[in-house]
Amino acid sequence: MPTETPLNTNGHDLLPRRTHNVMVFAEPGEKPMVAGVHRRCATCDERPTYVLREGTVHVQDPCPYPTGITTEITLDVPSGKLIVTDDLRAVYDVDIDAGASYNTALGKAQVVEAMAALGCAYGPVGNSCPGLYREGENSYIIASPIHDDDDVPSLPEEDRLARICTDLWAYSIADFEDWKAKGGAPENKRLGHYTVVDVTPGAYKFTLHTGERGFDNYTADTVIFAHIERVAPAPTT
Ligand SMILES: [Zn+2]
Numbered sequence: 325m326p327t328e329t330p331l332n333t334n335g336h337d338l339l340p341r342r343t344h345n346v347m348v349f350a351e352p353g354e355k356p357m358v359a360g361v362h363r364r365c366a367t368c369d370e371r372p373t374y375v376l377r378e379g380t381v382h383v384q385d386p387c388p389y390p391t392g393i394t395t396e397i398t399l400d401v402p403s404g405k406l407i408v409t410d411d412l413r414a415v416y417d418v419d420i421d422a423g424a425s426y427n428t429a430l431g432k433a434q435v436v437e438a439m440a441a442l443g444c445a446y447g448p449v450g451n452s453c454p455g456l457y458r459e460g461e462n463s464y465i466i467a468s469p470i471h472d473d474d475d476v477p478s479l480p481e482e483d484r485l486a487r488i489c490t491d492l493w494a495y496s497i498a499d500f501e502d503w504k505a506k507g508g509a510p511e512n513k514r515l516g517h518y519t520v521v522d523v524t525p526g527a528y529k530f531t532l533h534t535g536e537r538g539f540d541n542y543t544a545d546t547v548i549f550a551h552i553e554r555v556a557p558a559p560t561t
Pocket residue numbers: 335336337365366367368369370386387388389
């Protein structure tokens with residue numbers, strides 16, 4: 325009869341966030357039995373190989389991203405106008421199955437980088453309907469406020485420049501003129517489903533936090549999905 329043993333995940337994200345029914349059994353010379361964990365690491369998409377060493381079951385190889393993945397991309401905004409919405413795939417589209425599973429942080433980061441290469445700042449944010457908020461003179465956040473008992477939001481309404489209705493479970497932001505030049509047609513987009521926001525022309529860095537370990541969409545606090553800041557006065561290319 326195998327005996328229950330501790331598990332060392334070796335940095336991989338294998339433990340379900342809200343249930344802790346993990347069972348690990350191992351006997352020397354036998355394949356360890358691990359139940360109640362993800363079949364693949366939710367960060368790196370690797371399927372773990374379990375080995376028993378000194379009374380503990382270890383994942384054989386360490387996770388390359390033990391603290392998760394923070395994704396940084398740069399968006400050129402020469403026009404000083406951002407189109408802000410959930411879905412710009414009619415103009416900027418990539419194959420989300422080209423890399424790691426989109427269910428993992430690595431898969432999402434690969435899509436974010438591929439979309440950025442096309443000229444679209446894209447970020448998966450779940451079904452959160454966040455807003456684009458002004459933070460400083462040339463800095464912004466994509467965030468969801470919470471509301472207190474008097475329904476006062478944790479972020480000032482007057483700082484909200486756009487609402488993002490997340491039918492696609494993502495935000496998509498691009499230079500408005502670039503989007504139009506590549507075939508984007510404002511008259512074809514549902515009224516009220518996108519917002520054009522004036523910003524200082526330049527290059528903007530988007531830092532997306534959703535792939536970081538411990539990032540929680542459902543926390544009882546303001547959720548900041550991404551930080552946006554102007555990093556160069558002119559486009560980087
Ligand atoms: Zn991993």
